[in-house]
């Protein structure tokens with residue numbers, strides 16, 4: 001008999017329900033991660049950059065990055081429709097917060113913390129690099145929405161462009177239209193993919209507002225929050241320093257963009273930030289934290305810096321910190337800047353914050369804080385209602401250009417003009433094709449992704465052995481023995497920057513396991529139950545907590561034999577050896593012979609127990625209440 005453990009209550013505060021761009025309800029779930037995130041002891045000695053040396057080479061390095069940036073054709077667009085929005089309307093619009101940060105720095109962790117610790121209604125747009133939007137599934141799983149309000153939307157197709165073009169704006173517009181409920185959003189948070197460039201997104205936003213493009217009616221871009229991994233940031237900069245020290249790479253076309261691409265993205269994401277969250281301070285030495293602060297200051301003097309572990313700072317505190325900095329800017333510099341509104345958050349924080357104080361900057365250089373250049377811009381033709389199309393391209397400089405072949409097509413169903421239509425078959429799905437040339441993560445940064453899927457469990461013995469050969473620290477809540485005895489530097493996972501997804505382990509037939517690896521750290525944690533492992537009665541009970549999520553799983557993740565039990569892990573990295581990674585995991589799957597006995601065991605267990613046990617008293621009480 002297999003006993004399942006739900007160790008956390010569903011989150012009610014978030015009140016989140018997620019929809020797809022196609023406007024079909026996707027549902028929500030009530031399960032939270034069943035185990036507290038495992039916080040390993042600080043790792044010392046990684047990243048040799050010190051605060052004293054950081055600033056000196058950065059100034060030079062950053063100018064090198066700017067030179068390269070100038071050489072790159074970038075995706076930019078503007079809109080030709082006559083302005084209709086007044087400044088007044090913009091001021092009363094819902095503030096949009098862009099949450100940026102490199103792969104695996106902790107964006108989803110921070111977002112989940114924000115949602116769990118607010119009673120405000122926060123809208124969410126989730127984007128992810130890979131075709132499978134794992135982040136969105138995580139956000140949905142921890143959401144709970146008794147009122148049936150739509151609070152979240154996910155960008156489809158794993159769009160990894162630098163700016164997301166118009167797709168993001170259209171999705172925010174859709175979210176506002178479909179939101180329902182009586183309460184307006186206090187903010188809309190957009191979790192950008194790890195390779196997105198917030199400056200480009202900001203430029204698109206500003207451009208759309210300036211032009212009075214209807215999709216930005218009712219919203220305004222408020223803040224860019226960039227989250228950095230304090231334990232690896234400096235190490236990435238050391239890579240940059242090595243390139244900088246090579247004179248042959250300074251002039252002319254470097255050509256090896258992929259070699260310094262991670263740094264370039266980090267710089268761009270840091271520069272665009274109003275607030276920088278230094279996360280993972282538990283994994284960083286004091287020197288690393290100080291050096292990271294020095295680097296951030298060198299890149300972006302104006303940003304407010306907040307330190308956290310596991311993103312434990314509320315959205316309210318983040319915004320308050322930025323606003324107090326803005327007050328300081330006003331006072332010291334006499335600037336009338338940004339036009340921030342105060343946000344009313346009476347009850348915002350439900351737990352202690354594990355973060356240090358907010359950085360107050362003595363120097364406030366306002367030069368080149370956020371450039372909103374509209375060079376390279378060109379036009380987009382927009383028809384009202386559902387029939388409009390946009391196009392743009394990185395290298396098109398014709399302001400009158402409406403040539404769809406220049407890169408980005410974005411089409412709405414032509415045959416539906418009902419603004420209240422929720423029929424997905426009417427094609428509200430914002431199908432788009434990207435041929436941005438230098439603007440995709442793959443072309444610009446050499447970063448690609450693929451999703452490993454399988455419908456068999458992983459053998460615990462072989463999986464454990466395989467993990468041992470992967471030379472990075474690994475942590476597990478599953479009582480697996482994970483030592484690094486046999487590790488090899490040529491491991492196919494060495495080029496993987498980020499991997500994440502859901503695993504099905506032989507030894508955990510009913511528990512969904514979440515695999516999360518970012519840079520130099522890997523964790524396996526419990527992530528609730530597989531729907532496919534529940535009895536009918538249990539499914540009914542769980543559906544009351546997570547209405548819609550079961551239907552979503554049936555629609556998207558289902559297999560006739562095993563339900564939603566599966567391997568679904570996204571791998572993101574530079575110059576990935578996909579075949580080798582697939583082979584590495586295939587080796588761990590149960591063989592045909594092993595599957596026969598596994599099936600027998602599962603059938604016997606199902607007969608034996610009949611129903612999954614609810615081991616926690618707290619959960620038993622919750623389930624009891626729901627069945628009354």
Ligand SMILES: Nc1nc2c(ncn2[C@@H]2O[C@H](COP(=O)(O)OP(=O)(O)OP(=O)(O)O)[C@@H](O)[C@H]2O)c(=O)[nH]1
Pocket residue numbers: 037038039040101102103104105106107108109110128135193194279280281282283308309310311498500516517518523
């Ligand atoms: N030790 C430690 N781990 C953390 C911290 N914050 C997040 N993590 C872990 O880092 C991993 C990545 O976190 P996510 O929140 O998924 O990162 P992300 O930026 O959303 O990742 P992508 O969307 O894939 O770019 C997860 O395993 C988290 O549990 C932290 O402060 N300390």
